[in-house]
Amino acid sequence: MRCCFWATASLLALGPAWTRAAGQQCRLQVNAATGADSGDSSSGTGTGSGSGGHTSASETSTATSTGASSTPTLAAFDYAKEKVRGVNLGGWFVLEPWITPSLFEETGNEDIVDEYTYGQLQDQDTALEKLTQHWETWYTEDDFAEMEAAGINHVRIPLGYWSVPLTSSDTQGYTHTDPYVPGAWPYLLKALNWAKMHNIHTIVDLHGAPGSQNGYDNSGQRTGNPQFAVTPTNVSRALDTMVFIAKEIGGMVDVLELLNEGAGFRGDDWASNIRQYFQDATTAVRNVAPTDMTIMIGDAFLGVQSWDGFLTSGVGKVIMDTHDYQLFSEPELERSFDEHVSVACSNIETLTSYAHDNLWTVVGEWSNAITDCTLWLNGRGIGARWDATYVTPTSYHGSCSSYTGNSDGFSDEYKTFLRRYWEVQTYVAEQVTGWIYWTWKAENADDWSYQRGLAGGWIPQDPTDRLYPNICG
Numbered sequence: 001m002r003c004c005f006w007a008t009a010s011l012l013a014l015g016p017a018w019t020r021a022a023g024q025q026c027r028l029q030v031n032a033a034t035g036a037d038s039g040d041s042s043s044g045t046g047t048g049s050g051s052g053g054h055t056s057a058s059e060t061s062t063a064t065s066t067g068a069s070s071t072p073t074l075a076a077f078d079y080a081k082e083k084v085r086g087v088n089l090g091g092w093f094v095l096e097p098w099i100t101p102s103l104f105e106e107t108g109n110e111d112i113v114d115e116y117t118y119g120q121l122q123d124q125d126t127a128l129e130k131l132t133q134h135w136e137t138w139y140t141e142d143d144f145a146e147m148e149a150a151g152i153n154h155v156r157i158p159l160g161y162w163s164v165p166l167t168s169s170d171t172q173g174y175t176h177t178d179p180y181v182p183g184a185w186p187y188l189l190k191a192l193n194w195a196k197m198h199n200i201h202t203i204v205d206l207h208g209a210p211g212s213q214n215g216y217d218n219s220g221q222r223t224g225n226p227q228f229a230v231t232p233t234n235v236s237r238a239l240d241t242m243v244f245i246a247k248e249i250g251g252m253v254d255v256l257e258l259l260n261e262g263a264g265f266r267g268d269d270w271a272s273n274i275r276q277y278f279q280d281a282t283t284a285v286r287n288v289a290p291t292d293m294t295i296m297i298g299d300a301f302l303g304v305q306s307w308d309g310f311l312t313s314g315v316g317k318v319i320m321d322t323h324d325y326q327l328f329s330e331p332e333l334e335r336s337f338d339e340h341v342s343v344a345c346s347n348i349e350t351l352t353s354y355a356h357d358n359l360w361t362v363v364g365e366w367s368n369a370i371t372d373c374t375l376w377l378n379g380r381g382i383g384a385r386w387d388a389t390y391v392t393p394t395s396y397h398g399s400c401s402s403y404t405g406n407s408d409g410f411s412d413e414y415k416t417f418l419r420r421y422w423e424v425q426t427y428v429a430e431q432v433t434g435w436i437y438w439t440w441k442a443e444n445a446d447d448w449s450y451q452r453g454l455a456g457g458w459i460p461q462d463p464t465d466r467l468y469p470n471i472c473g
Contacts, residue, residue, distance in 0.1 A: 084434025086154030120179035160208030264300030373400030
């Protein structure tokens with residue numbers, strides 16, 4: 001019998017929606033949340049606008065076998081007909097120095113640059129204390145209530161593999177997480193419950209994979225030698241992690257994203273191994289997941305065109321996640337406001353032509369930022385290309401002071417552009433299945449914060465409101 005690893009106090013804090021059912025090996029049971037499709041999940045196709053493929057059933061509320069209250073119910077989302085309008089919950093379960101710089105500054109150690117070194121280079125008890133405080137406060141139910149009021153229908157929750165409590169009975173591989181500090185799992189459960197309570201669908205995203213899938217701090221480890229895709233034991237650990245999530249809490253997860261931003265650009269071995277991982281993980285998850293749970297894959301920086309014909313039949317519902325930023329290279333930074341808008345519009349043909357014959361397609365990360373000015377956006381201790389403080393020589397484009405940080409310093413012209421830029425990117429993404437903004441909040445980067453955009457007026461309270469209805473002509 002599997003050991004029960006959730007602390008009683010943590011579970012009680014989640015409220016009556018979370019119950020244990022007898023005979024389930026202490027597995028957390030989530031009832032009436034699967035919205036199971038009456039059809040065979042293996043027979044459909046995760047299609048875009050071309051062939052449809054799936055009929056979503058409404059969820060019904062049922063009592064648990066122990067007589068406890070049922071979970072909040074939420075009608076299944078129809079990705080063939082409805083538009084995803086979402087936000088990422090960045091910096092919560094995978095630390096990023098630019099989102100929460102205070103967590104890193106208070107360590108007093110400039111060598112702590114990511115979540116890996118956060119656990120490695122300071123006392124573990126201290127790290128756990130600080131992280132616990134962060135998990136308890138960075139997002140609360142109030143945030144979910146604000147999102148609901150702003151018309152948000154999805155949240156994407158980045159998660160590190162180290163936060164998923166695998167035991168030896170869940171894997172034939174390793175279970176240790178050193179030097180990462182585990183403990184976020186109960187807070188993920190809270191988030192899933194809050195989302196359902198506020199009519200928001202959830203995407204749980206493997207944002208930090210074993211060995212790092214891209215070498216960026218957003219994978220949990222900033223390194224020039226990421227090892228995820230070229231180390232079989234790391235891939236196996238990721239597979240087991242996906243199976244665990246699907247089996248244990250799949251009933252509360254609408255979409256399970258198998259990997260964020262895998263570095264397909266690192267060579268053919270990385271690209272082919274990521275493809276194989278997606279295939280293997282899809283099969284493994286389908287064997288244990290609720291029948292109506294959707295799977296999401298990413299384009300691995302290769303562009304959606306590189307995935308033509310991939311996972312289009314016999315695997316149930318699948319979504320393609322592609323990310324779009326215009327700020328991490330010199331040519332992008334040189335663009336005028338109008339050119340940023342024009343380039344966004346030019347993406348419509350690529351996205352729609354792929355989605356028509358392949359998978360539903362979501363722009364799963366994008367933002368209002370057009371500079372890399374935000375403190376530590378390129379990594380702790382690394383400057384910006386925009387003002388030529390980057391690690392390699394770049395052109396000087398101007399001062400960073402009026403493009404990021406507190407929006408009180410933003411000009412009216414810039415705020416007007418931010419509204420145009422928000423509208424064009426949502427318009428483009430809604431030509432396919434929709435969008436998920438990065439990120440809901442940041443300590444000191446209003447150009448990246450959906451929450452601050454709402455307060456500042458460049459993001460509308462109703463995401464269907466348009467000041468520029470014909471923005472792409």
